[in-house]
Amino acid sequence: MTEYKIALVGFGGVNRGFAQLVADRNAEWKESLGFTIKIVGVTDLFLGSIVAKDGLDAQQLVALPIEKGALAQLPGGNAEAFNETVIKHSGADIIAEATFTNPVDGEPATTFCRWALESGIHVVTTNKGPIALHGAELKALARRNQVAFEYEGAVMSGTPVIRLAKQALAGANVQGFEGILNGTSNYVLTQMKDGLAFNDAVVQAQQLGYAEADPTADVEGFDVRLKVVILANELLNARLNVSDVACSGISNISAEDIAQASANGASWKLIGSAERETDGSVRASVEARLLPNSHPLAGIAGATNAVSFNTGLLGAVTVSGPGAGRIETAFALLSDIVAIHTAHSK
Numbered sequence: 254m255t256e257y258k259i260a261l262v263g264f265g266g267v268n269r270g271f272a273q274l275v276a277d278r279n280a281e282w283k284e285s286l287g288f289t290i291k292i293v294g295v296t297d298l299f300l301g302s303i304v305a306k307d308g309l310d311a312q313q314l315v316a317l318p319i320e321k322g323a324l325a326q327l328p329g330g331n332a333e334a335f336n337e338t339v340i341k342h343s344g345a346d347i348i349a350e351a352t353f354t355n356p357v358d359g360e361p362a363t364t365f366c367r368w369a370l371e372s373g374i375h376v377v378t379t380n381k382g383p384i385a386l387h388g389a390e391l392k393a394l395a396r397r398n399q400v401a402f403e404y405e406g407a408v409m410s411g412t413p414v415i416r417l418a419k420q421a422l423a424g425a426n427v428q429g430f431e432g433i434l435n436g437t438s439n440y441v442l443t444q445m446k447d448g449l450a451f452n453d454a455v456v457q458a459q460q461l462g463y464a465e466a467d468p469t470a471d472v473e474g475f476d477v478r479l480k481v482v483i484l485a486n487e488l489l490n491a492r493l494n495v496s497d498v499a500c501s502g503i504s505n506i507s508a509e510d511i512a513q514a515s516a517n518g519a520s521w522k523l524i525g526s527a528e529r530e531t532d533g534s535v536r537a538s539v540e541a542r543l544l545p546n547s548h549p550l551a552g553i554a555g556a557t558n559a560v561s562f563n564t565g566l567l568g569a570v571t572v573s574g575p576g577a578g579r580i581e582t583a584f585a586l587l588s589d590i591v592a593i594h595t596a597h598s599k
Contacts, residue, residue: 254287254288255287255288257288257289257594258293258344258347260292260296260345261292262351262365263298264317267351268295269314271351272315273315273583275290276315288590293308293343293344296340297324298336301324301334302324304339306343306344341369345374348369350366352365354381354382362380363382363383363386366402370398375400375402375403376395377403378403379407385479385483401597404483404589406585407480409434409575410558410577411583412558412573413588414560418430425566427489428489428529428564429527430560431524431525431560433559433560434560435576437556440461440555441464441503450508451506455468458471474525477525478539482495482537484525485535491527493535498538499537500540502523502541503521503523520552521542521543523539525539558574559573
């Protein structure tokens with residue numbers, strides 16, 4: 254029986270959710286997945302850090318209060334975040350990186366991933382920044398050190414889109430995609446269709462935890478732009494930088510625009526897309542589009558995400574599911590660990 258030793262980098266909602274999954278389901282995984290997980294370290298810029306090579310009580314971690322230096326309350330814990338020590342010297346086989354996304358340079362998450370990969374440690378992450386901005390470098394580093402670098406949750410949380418397209422649609426000739434890749438903006442547009450003003454819909458999204466205090470990255474398309482770069486580079490072999498993707502959001506869509514669309518049998522959606530051109534180049538964009546209600550993405554409502562792959566053999570193949578959520582995103586980390594286990598069990 255395989256036991257994976259995991260160090261959690263960042264202990265906000267996602268990795269706390271992952272610890273909850275470990276607490277609740279570790280015994281089940283032994284039977285269903287063929288492995289168990291031992292958490293041997295945690296580091297968080299706000300909560301501090303802890304290393305316990307014999308393992309930490311996952312339920313005790315979940316119950317930890319969200320207060321400055323809280324990890325110091327545990328035996329051997331420290332109020333300071335010794336990130337490099339936890340990553341390199343906790344004895345972890347796998348680093349689960351789930352810190353905040355920095356859309357400018359991907360730091361400090363990129364450095365955290367680099368430290369682990371250089372040390373011969375597998376990395377699973379839900380962080381868009383390192384993949385969109387430094388994906389090629391980090392993947393090459395993983396190959397050189399013969400370790401895995403997995404990031405399924407970076408695009409649609411627990412809904413598998415990268416593996417679906419690369420594995421299940423292998424040979425189907427994926428030529429492009431278009432997707433609703435941000436739950437906040439889709440929720441806002443859905444609420445506007447039901448009669449709310451834009452600002453009121455944003456406030457409601459914030460109250461429900463879908464939107465940050467500053468919703469700019471969501472409603473102006475910046476979050477989707479990072480995801481488009483990841484998908485285009487992964488699935489279309491593009492070499493896009495973030496600046497290559499034209500980007501606009503939904504803040505200019507009025508209640509009148511929404512009403513007119515409904516009257517005409519159409520819906521406004523924030524769409525991230527990329528398409529391979531006849532010359533082999535890849536064109537990508539993020540923009541609000543007016544979709545006829547017959548379009549596979551037009552009926553996607555609320556905070557749900559969806560992506561429709563344009564394939565040469567099958568036509569449009571569409572998958573939808575949760576694009577956010579603590580446990581949903583934590584599941585993506587588990588799916589990455591399953592992929593590592595499958596690859597290294599052959």
